[in-house]
Structures are given as structure tokens and as C-alpha cells.
Amino acid sequence: MASKLLIQLRALSAAANGHRVLARRVFSDSPSLSPPEVSSTPPPPPPPRPPPQISQSESGVKSSAPSSLDQNELFKFSSIAETWWDSEGPFKPLHAINPIRLSFIRSTLCRHFGRDPNSARPFQGLKFVDVGCGGGILSEPLARMGATVTGVDAVEKNIKIARLHADLDPLTSTIEYCCTTAEAYAMLLWTEKMVEEHKSFDAVISLEVIEHVANPAEFCKSLAALTVPDGATVISTVNRSMRAYAATIIIAEYLLRWLPIGTHQWSSFITPEELVLILRRASVSVKEMAGFVYDPLTGKWSLSDDINVNYIAYGTKTAL
Amino acid sequence: MNRLITRKIVDNVYRLKAPQKSLSTDAGVKLPSSNSGQEHGERVGFSNKIQEHDIAIVGGGMVGLAFACSLASMPLTKHLNVAIVDSNPALLSGVCIKKEDPPDPRVSTVTPATISFFKDIGAWKYVEQHRHAYFDKMQVWDYTGLGYTRYSARDANKDVLGCVVENKVLLSSLLSCIQSTDIQKTIYPSRLMTLHRNSSSMGAGSTSSGSLSYELGHTVKLDLTDGGSLCAKLVVGADGSKSRVRELAGFTTSGWNYSQNAVICTVEHSVENQCAWQRFLPAGPIALLPIGDNFSNIVWTMNPKEATDRKVMPEGEFLQDVNYAIDYGFGPHPKSSTSGNGDIFSWLKPGVTLSANECFEVPPKVIKLASERMVFPLSLRHANDYASRYVVLIGDAAHTVHPLAGQGVNMGFGDAFALSKVIAEGIAVGTDIGEVSLLKKFEAERKPENIAMMAILDGIQKAYSVDFGPLNILRAAAFHGANYISPLKRCIISYASGEQRLPIFS
Numbered sequence: 088m089a090s091k092l093l094i095q096l097r098a099l100s101a102a103a104n105g106h107r108v109l110a111r112r113v114f115s116d117s118p119s120l121s122p123p124e125v126s127s128t129p130p131p132p133p134p135p136r137p138p139p140q141i142s143q144s145e146s147g148v149k150s151s152a153p154s155s156l157d158q159n160e161l162f163k164f165s166s167i168a169e170t171w172w173d174s175e176g177p178f179k180p181l182h183a184i185n186p187i188r189l190s191f192i193r194s195t196l197c198r199h200f201g202r203d204p205n206s207a208r209p210f211q212g213l214k215f216v217d218v219g220c221g222g223g224i225l226s227e228p229l230a231r232m233g234a235t236v237t238g239v240d241a242v243e244k245n246i247k248i249a250r251l252h253a254d255l256d257p258l259t260s261t262i263e264y265c266c267t268t269a270e271a272y273a274m275l276l277w278t279e280k281m282v283e284e285h286k287s288f289d290a291v292i293s294l295e296v297i298e299h300v301a302n303p304a305e306f307c308k309s310l311a312a313l314t315v316p317d318g319a320t321v322i323s324t325v326n327r328s329m330r331a332y333a334a335t336i337i338i339a340e341y342l343l344r345w346l347p348i349g350t351h352q353w354s355s356f357i358t359p360e361e362l363v364l365i366l367r368r369a370s371v372s373v374k375e376m377a378g379f380v381y382d383p384l385t386g387k388w389s390l391s392d393d394i395n396v397n398y399i400a401y402g403t404k405t406a407l
Numbered sequence: 408m409n410r411l412i413t414r415k416i417v418d419n420v421y422r423l424k425a426p427q428k429s430l431s432t433d434a435g436v437k438l439p440s441s442n443s444g445q446e447h448g449e450r451v452g453f454s455n456k457i458q459e460h461d462i463a464i465v466g467g468g469m470v471g472l473a474f475a476c477s478l479a480s481m482p483l484t485k486h487l488n489v490a491i492v493d494s495n496p497a498l499l500s501g502v503c504i505k506k507e508d509p510p511d512p513r514v515s516t517v518t519p520a521t522i523s524f525f526k527d528i529g530a531w532k533y534v535e536q537h538r539h540a541y542f543d544k545m546q547v548w549d550y551t552g553l554g555y556t557r558y559s560a561r562d563a564n565k566d567v568l569g570c571v572v573e574n575k576v577l578l579s580s581l582l583s584c585i586q587s588t589d590i591q592k593t594i595y596p597s598r599l600m601t602l603h604r605n606s607s608s609m610g611a612g613s614t615s616s617g618s619l620s621y622e623l624g625h626t627v628k629l630d631l632t633d634g635g636s637l638c639a640k641l642v643v644g645a646d647g648s649k650s651r652v653r654e655l656a657g658f659t660t661s662g663w664n665y666s667q668n669a670v671i672c673t674v675e676h677s678v679e680n681q682c683a684w685q686r687f688l689p690a691g692p693i694a695l696l697p698i699g700d701n702f703s704n705i706v707w708t709m710n711p712k713e714a715t716d717r718k719v720m721p722e723g724e725f726l727q728d729v730n731y732a733i734d735y736g737f738g739p740h741p742k743s744s745t746s747g748n749g750d751i752f753s754w755l756k757p758g759v760t761l762s763a764n765e766c767f768e769v770p771p772k773v774i775k776l777a778s779e780r781m782v783f784p785l786s787l788r789h790a791n792d793y794a795s796r797y798v799v800l801i802g803d804a805a806h807t808v809h810p811l812a813g814q815g816v817n818m819g820f821g822d823a824f825a826l827s828k829v830i831a832e833g834i835a836v837g838t839d840i841g842e843v844s845l846l847k848k849f850e851a852e853r854k855p856e857n858i859a860m861m862a863i864l865d866g867i868q869k870a871y872s873v874d875f876g877p878l879n880i881l882r883a884a885a886f887h888g889a890n891y892i893s894p895l896k897r898c899i900i901s902y903a904s905g906e907q908r909l910p911i912f913s
Contacts, residue, residue: 182844207486227839230837
């Protein structure tokens with residue numbers, strides 16, 4: 088189902104050229120470049136906030152760099168940490184979209200790593216890091232799919248919950264959880280790498296996190312620094328569109344009360360074009376994107392080519 | 408990781424305390440008697456330590472085994488470690504089927520959808536080695552003589568309408584099928600006594616944490632009547648209409664008993680029967696199903712008093728009653744539509760399907776009783792939920808129906824297929840297979856379909872439990888409608904074949 092719904096989105100030369108040109112989105116059914124068909128949706132307005140500060144440092148790690156995580160955001164999540172695994176609790180929407188984001192990860196990463204999509208544990212032997220793992224609701228399925236998972240979160244309470252929960256099942260008890268921000272972690276790894284070499288991950292996954300960080304560009308550089316050359320990066324977030332504003336803030340937070348009010352800041356949302364650019368500058372080229380859409384009639388989420396609200400992107404790290 | 412598991416197993420054994428140990432010799436004795444299947448990695452459950460399984464199937468009947476076969480046949484689920492809890496010795500020793508024996512009265516009418524499911528899981532080839540009877544024609548009529556319907560597989564461009572197979576053949580085929588696969592399976596020759604959902608050993612490490620009180624562990628512990636125990640991440644209740652799993656897991660049911668019993672037996676004709684016959688009588692329907700050679704199976708619904716009488720009456724008298732019931736008893740034969748002068752439903756004629764031009768036929772006479780007569784009470788029962796945390800119901804445990812159209816077991820096979828598919832989809836995205844949100848997907852898929860089928864069967868039963876002039880004509884009109892309106896007829900055949908939902912439900 089996932090692969091059928093999935094329309095591959097490619098960032099073309101615009102992104103490759105970088106600079107001030109907005110990435111044109113081209114939909115194509117085949118992996119090869121077919122005649123471009125420009126998205127029917129009008130390009131979103133230019134970013135109202137200052138463009139992300141792109142560091143010139145290639146490593147993405149600067150000893151003086153402050154954590155990109157916003158202190159208010161940290162507090163917000165630690166107050167609801169205990170309810171992570173209650174599928175009817177505050178994180179219900181995450182539980183609801185979890186299967187479809189995992190099916191996107193499964194299909195893209197099976198292709199990326201040349202694994203058998205019919206295997207129950209296709210990621211056996213691969214090292215994944217889940218940045219912003221929360222209570223572990225993504226880390227655990229990834230571990231069941233065979234990956235050697237490291238979960239990282241900035242909220243200590245989340246890590247405690249995640250550890251306790253993962254220990255309930257031998258398949259997930261192998262997950263390593265660390266409480267650190269991605270930046271600090273990258274630096275830790277950087278120093279470790281100095282000592283023993285090869286301490287990076289085959290895939291770096293960070294879902295629904297980038298909209299909560301203070302400096303998305305720095306964050307992406309950190310993610311890239313954690314990835315092996317030719318490794319994969321998967322990021323999901325919310326688009327900065329009027330529809331996203333309506334869906335995530337007005338409907339999900341205020342009307343349906345799916346999420347605690349104040350979970351999202353609209354101004355910190357990132358458009359797919361911005362994400363492509365930011366990742367490009369962090370040496371990650373986006374290969375595919377898909378949107379998550381909710382059908383209020385069936386109550387089901389599905390993958391689609393509509394990236395106006397929630398979307399997920401998969402990219403590969405180009406060799407430096 | 409291994410060390411961690413070992414520690415947990417040690418914990419389990421420690422917790423079991425003494426009583427199990429005294430019983431462990433019991434299971435050890437049973438082991439040598441299990442001859443077949445040993446070479447396929449099949450094990451018999453020991454009760455001296457708690458085995459951990461992915462899935463425990465309680466009830467190794469047709470639906471439970473079909474579910475196990477379905478898991479074994481799919482790439483995403485074939486690695487699962489499955490336990491089957493059933494005290495039926497046949498699961499270990501194999502089902503003994505002698506070709507020369509007359510057919511067993513317990514048969515199932517499997518639909519084309521079930522046949523293709525059996526082909527997919529690799530079990531149909533074993534069914535074909537035994538007695539089975541395909542039929543491509545069906546005649547339904549009633550005692551008032553006002554209407555009849557003949558269905559033919561050709562109307563819906565199918566080869567067959569169904570196949571009648573003895574339950575023991577289905578069971579032995581599924582058993583051969585599961586033994587031919589390399590799925591890890593353990594058979595526990597016992598019955599379920601209790602289920603512990605929250606006191607799992609796996610949660611031992613976290614029980615001290617109050618914040619996780621809603622989530623104590625990922626396994627269910629099953630205590631068996633022979634003193635043994637096992638743990639599983641998911642318990643599948645396939646233990647029939649009196650399901651122990653349903654009771655222990657606290658699933659509520661709704662339903663009612665019909666004040667009707669079914670008499671079933673095998674009979675012999677002088678010629679081979681190749682059509683399924685069903686006639687509605689004042690007290691309930693009688694069905695005559697071909698079962699190969701010159702044999703037919705009879706399912707005759709009547710009130711409990713008559714059923715008791717007919718069970719004990721002399722064979723000659725019973726056969727006379729049967730022939731009376733399937734022929735001219737209670738009312739005349741309906742007029743054949745081809746001779747249709749004065750047919751009050753002649754306006755329905757245009758656009759008839761092929762079989763509508765076929766004449767009414769009289770079923771072949773029954774000459775001999777070929778088995779004992781069995782009596783079963785009829786009831787309708789439906790579990791209000793099929794799924795809860797770590798526990799799910801399939802087959803008769805979830806829904807018991809009137810055996811009117813032989814749909815009961817087909818609904819169960821539909822459940823087995825749907826559940827294994829949902830589990831495979833869950834495994835694809837790394838879901839814990841006992842997670843209630845996953846199991847609810849299965850429920851959402853099957854419940855509306857099962858309820859629709861139950862409502863139709865119950866409706867037909869109710870429509871025929873009244874003998875009232877105008878209603879008889881309405882029923883007859885419905886028959887004529889069903890006989891002559893081609894799209895409707897095709898639709899009914901597809902629905903009864905299990906391949907299509909009724910349009911109103913799709």
C-alpha cells in the first residue's frame with residue numbers, strides 16, 4: 088500500500104545549485120527523471136522569519152555552539168513524558184501515524200540498503216540512530232525490524248520511560264538510550280571517533296523533531312555528521328502552510344485536543360523546499376518525500392503525495 | 408541479549424515453584440507417543456519450564472490450524488514461534504482416515520474463497536487426496552410450491568459453487584500442511600485453565616515503577632489443566648463456540664438460542680448426487696449436500712422434540728421422513744418456469760440468467776442411512792469485541808451461526824486469513840503483535856462482514872419460521888426475484904462464495 092501511494096518527489100537542479108533559488112518540486116512515478124510536472128499547489132510564501140544561519144564549518148560541530156533545542160520545548164515535553172506509551176493519551180496522534188511513517192522508512196531504507204522487503208527483520212546488522220526518540224515509539228519498531236538502535240532525546244524523563252518500556256521485550260531491550268542533544272551527541276561521537284574510528288550510523292532518523300529545535304540548519308548538520316557516507320537520513324515535520332496551521336494548531340490542539348495546546352509554534356514550521364535546501368547544505372540530498380493525510384471518515388492515516396501538512400523526507404548523505 | 412533472556416527464563420522457573428515439577432514427568436511420558444511430525448521441528452510442550460512463544464493458538468481445530476498454516480505461508484510471519492493448545496490427540500498422532508469408510512456426518516461446505524485460501528496456504532492439495540465433492544448447482548425451494556431458485560456456477564462465471572468436505576478431512580489436511588512447513592510450532596496436548604495478562608514475568612523489572620502501571624509486560628501467561636504453563640505475546644482464541652479464552656479474557660457476547668435443533672447424518676442414494684439441495688419446511692430447512700460417491704449429507708433443522716424422535720426412530724421410518732421432506736411432503740412441487748402458464752411471477756421473465764430456464768428437479772431418493780444421526784442445538788452468538796490487549800478471538804469463538812448455508816466455518820477461515828494478514832502488516836512496521844491497536848484492525852475488518860452474514864442467515868431463518876399465507880407469497884416472490892434478476896443472482900452467488908461483500912455493505 089505504502090509504495091503504491093508513495094509518489095516520489097525529487098529535488099532538481101535548483102536545490103543542487105543552492106543559493107536563493109527555491110527548490111522546484113517535481114513529481115515523478117519512476118525513479119528516473121521524467122518530464123517535470125510542476126506541483127499543482129502554489130509555492131508557499133517566502134519564509135517570514137530570517138533564513139537559517141548556515142555555519143561554514145564542514146563538521147557541523149562547533150564546541151561553542153549552544154544546543155539547538157529550545158528550553159521551553161524541553162519543559163513542555165518533560166511534563167507529559169509519562170504518557171508516551173498510552174495509545175489513547177496525549178501522544179495518540181503519534182501512535183496513529185507511527186505505522187505509516189514506519190512503512191515509509193521500511194520501503195525507502197529497504198531500497199537504500201538493498202534489503203529484502205519481505206523479510207521480518209530487514210535491517211539486521213544496520214546501525215540506526217533515532218534522534219528525538221521520546222518514549223521510544225519509533226525506536227522499538229525499528230529494533231523489531233532488526234536494526235541496532237540508539238535512541239537519543241534531550242528530555243531525561245523520556246529516556247527513562249523509553250528504557251523501562253524497551254526492557255519489557257527482549258527484542259527491544261537491546262536499544263541503547265542516551266539523554267543528550269544531537270549536537271552534544273555528535274561531538275561525543277566526534278571525539279570517540281578520534282579514538283576508535285567508525286562510530287557513526289547507517290541511518291539517522293529524526294521524526295517530528297526539527298520543528299521543535301531552535302536552529303534547524305545546525306540540527307541538520309549534526310544529523311549529517313552522525314551519518315556514514317552514503318548513509319540515509321529520514322526527517323519528518325510539519326509544513327508551514329495555512330492548511331498545516333489549521334490542521335495542527337487549530338484542529339489538533341484546540342478543537343480535537345489531540346495535542347496539548349502550545350505543542351507547536353507555527354513560525355518554526357519548515358516548508359519542504361527549506362528542508363531540501365538545509366539538508367543540501369548539510370551534504371544530504373533528498374531523494375523522496377511523502378505526505379501523511381488523515382481521512383476523517385475512516386479515521387485512518389495514509390501516505391500520499393500531498394505534502395501540504397505533515398511530510399516525511401528521505402535523503403542520502405553524499406560523500407564529503 | 409541472550410544473557411538477558413536466560414535470566415528471565417530462570418526467573419520464570421523460579422516463580423513456578425514446586426507443583427509443576429511433579430507434573431513434568433506426565434508430559435515427558437506423552438512425548439514418545441507423538442510419532443508424526445517430530446522431524447519437522449515440532450515439539451511437545453514440556454511443563455517443567457515456561458516456554459516463551461510469539462503466538463499461542465488455543466484450539467487446534469480447523470480455524471486454529473488454518474490460522475497457523477496461514478502464518479507459516481507468509482514471508483513476514485513464518486519466523487514466528489507458535490504454540491497450539493488442544494487436547495485432541497489427533498494433533499500429535501494424526502487423523503486416521505480410511506477411504507472405505509462412509510463419510511462422516513460432520514461436513515463443511517467450503518466456498519470458493521475458502522478453497523483459494525486453502526490453495527494459498529498449501530492445504531488444498533491434501534484435501535484433494537481425500538473424499539470431497541464439488542458442486543456447481545444448487546436448488547432452493549420451499550414447501551408452499553410457489554417458488555424455487557436454481558443457482559448455477561455458470562451464472563457468476565465460476566467453475567464451482569462450493570465443495571463439501573468432511574471436517575476430519577479438512578483437519579487432517581491442515582495438519583499435514585502445518586507439518587510440511589518449517590514454522591516453529593509446539594503442541595500442548597492440554598486445555599487452557601487460566602490466563603494471566605498483567606502478571607507477566609517480562610514486566611518484572613518495571614513493576615516497581617508506578618508510572619508504568621498501565622503497561623506491565625508484553626506477554627500473557629497461560630496455565631494449562633495438566634499443570635503446564637506457557638507464555639505468549641499474543642493469545643488467539645480459536646476454541647469454538649464455548650470459548651474458554653473468550654470467557655477468561657472477559658469478552659461479552661450477545662445472541663440467542665433458536666428453539667431448533669439440527670439433525671445431521673450421512674445417507675446413500677442409488678445414483679450420484681451432484682447438486683446442493685435446500686428445501687424450506689414449516690419447521691426449518693432441510694439440506695442435502697453431495698459428499699462424493701453415492702453419498703449425501705443431511706442437515707435438517709426442526710424443533711427439539713421432533714429432533715429427539717427422529718434420532719431414535721427406526722432407520723426405515725427415518726428414511727421415509729427424509730424422502731417425504733425433500734420431495735412432496737408438506738406441499739406440492741413448484742411449477743417449472745418453462746411450463747410457466749399461469750405463473751403469477753411471469754412478469755419477472757426478461758433478462759433471465761442461464762439457469763433460470765432450468766426446470767425444477769426432484770432430489771434423488773435416499774435409500775440408506777450411512778452414519779449415526781447426530782443432534783445439535785442451534786444458536787446465534789456474537790462476541791461484542793474480537794480483540795483486546797494481547798488476546799484476539801477467531802472463528803466460532805467470535806461468532807456462532809445457524810448452519811443454514813454452511814457459512815460458519817467459512818467465516819472462521821475468513822478470520823484466520825484476515826488476522827494473519829494484519830499480523831504480517833504489523834510485523835512489517837515493527838509493531839508488537841499483541842498491541843491492541845493492531846488487533847483492532849482485524850476486528851474492524853471482520854466484524855461488519857461477519858455481522859452482515861449473521862444478519863442474513865438469521866433473517867432467512869426468521870422468514871421461514873412463520874407459516875402465514877401472505878408471507879409465503881412474499882417469500883416466493885423473493886425466490887422468483889432471486890431466480891430471474893440476473894445481477895441480483897450473480898451478486899447472491901458471489902456473496903455466498905465468499906468473494907464479494909453485498910453492495911450495501913461495501
